[in-house]
Amino acid sequence: MNKQELVDAIALETGASKKSVEAIINATMKTIVKTVAGGGKVTLVGFGSFEKRSRQARTGRNPKTGEVLSIPAKTAAAFRVGQEFKDAVNKKKN
DSSP states (O other): OOHHHHHHHHHHHHOOOHHHHHHHHHHHHHHHHHHHHTTOOEEETTTEEEEEEEEOOEEEEOTTTOOEEEEOOEEEEEEEEOHHHHHHHTOOOO
């Protein structure tokens, strides 16, 4: 599902206009990005949490040549899935 399909599905589910749903999704994504980039955490209970994590520098290996190389430290965005989301994904079919 891409963004437009998500907008269509939410508009159908809620009865809201596609234009207003798209504006809300854009504002939601912008707010999450802004909060996480600023070092904050966004938690949507049952869905999951978005946060910023630091990764330490480490050594790696080029798989093609076997050459050892240095991988610098960096900061990355991370998402941890909430319990309700996990349960829905792992629900067994009867």
